[in-house]
Amino acid sequence: MSQPLITANQLEELLNTGADVLLCDCRFDLTKPTAGREAYQMSHIPGAIYVDLDQDLSGPQTGTNGRHPLPTPEVWAKTRQRLGIKSNLQVVAYDNQGSVFASRLWWMLRAIGHTQVQVLDGGLDAWNGAIGSKPRQPIALGSMPSALPYSDLVLVDELVANLANTESAAAHLVLDARTPDRFRGENETLDPVGGHIPGATNRCFKENLRAKQFKTADELYREFSILLAGRSAKSIIHQCGSGVTACHNLLAMEVAGIRGSQLYAGSWSEWCADSRRPIATTE
Known part of the structure; x- marks a missing residue:
């Protein structure tokens, strides 16, 4: 690997x-x-x-x-x-x-x-090397690779079930990678509803970076260890607005050597599409 x-x-x-x-x-x-x-x-x-x-x-x-x-x-x-x-x-x-x-x-x-x-x-x-301007067309494979399921993927029904289980030791911690204002339900311009999944904790993806490069593995390990507070990586579910910046937090945890957390790919844009799902707007 x-x-x-x-x-x-x-x-x-x-x-x-x-x-x-x-x-x-x-x-x-x-x-x-x-x-x-x-x-x-x-x-x-x-x-x-x-x-x-x-x-x-x-x-x-x-x-x-x-x-x-x-x-x-x-x-x-x-x-x-x-x-x-x-x-x-x-x-x-x-x-x-x-x-x-x-x-x-x-x-x-x-x-x-x-x-x-x-x-x-x-x-x-x-990148300090050469820069090109001629687009390269992909070279397709001669045969289709195997269709493999995604591992460590969480579906929305599992998030709903987790809400009813928050006091249990088996409950998962949801980490939201959006900016703090969007997490609070402010300045929402991408989704029709502002707020976050109740019980979620905000860890903006930008906190993983110093300028545009990732912080050191030691720094990321310390920061995520504080957030996990003794939890296993498997108990962490990452989400964001649409399942993109959540992957940044997953990558940062991998850099830190904390492997095995999960992704809710539908994220906030899927969650808020159903008015029956609860919404929180406080920190």
């Missing part, structure tokens, strides 16, 4: 050896979905393909399953075939937004057992 992060120097050395590496440019803008692809077409790390959050890393929306629902295992297998992601291939993902979107690809591969995947720490801003 590769380390979850790779530095720009390490990546450049790896590419110079001629190693078989698939670079994935994951830049995206939630308010302008075409911006990431447009930025990629202008400049990117040479040899990188573009991986789109909406088109490649999400399934179709139904109006009740959130803004970025996970694709089914079958659809994800077809996408991996189209992108040329064969088993055991070294994949390096990057963006220029603090690794938010790259972490989604990292989690989706790790969740199906693809261990050779890393995120470029610091993203494109940390």
Whole structure:
């Protein structure tokens, strides 16, 4: 299993050896979905393909399953075939937004057992090597890889059941990766309803970073250990607005050596789509 992060120097050395590496440019803008692809077409790390959050890393929306629902295992297998992601291939993902979107690809591969995947720490801003402007088309695999289920994935009904179990030792701690104001139900511009899942704790993904690079493993271990307060990683459920920045907290915990926590991919955008589910707005 590769380390979850790779530095720009390490990546450049790896590419110079001629190693078989698939670079994935994951830049995206939630308010302008075409911006990431447009930025990629202008400049990117040479040899990188573009991986789109909406088109490649999400399934179709139904109006009740959130803004970025996970694709089914079958659809994800077809996408991996189209992108040329064969088993055991070294994949390096990057963006220029603090690794938010790259972490989604990292989690989706790790969740199906693809261990050779890393995120470029610091993203494109940390890259000092050559920059290309010629888009690279993915080289599709000759056959479709296996459709594998996502591990450590929590569904909305399990979150609802957890609410009735908060006093139990078996209760899970829900970590919300959104900004504090959105967690409080303020300045909500992406979802129709503001607030958070009752009982959730706020851990904004930005707290994992110093500038655009991740804090050290020791720093992250100390911070997450305080949040866990003796809980096992398996008792932690990560969520955010649509299942993207939650992956950033999962990646940060992996960097800290705290492995085994879970993802509620539907997140707030799925939760608030049903008015019968309770909402909290206080800290």
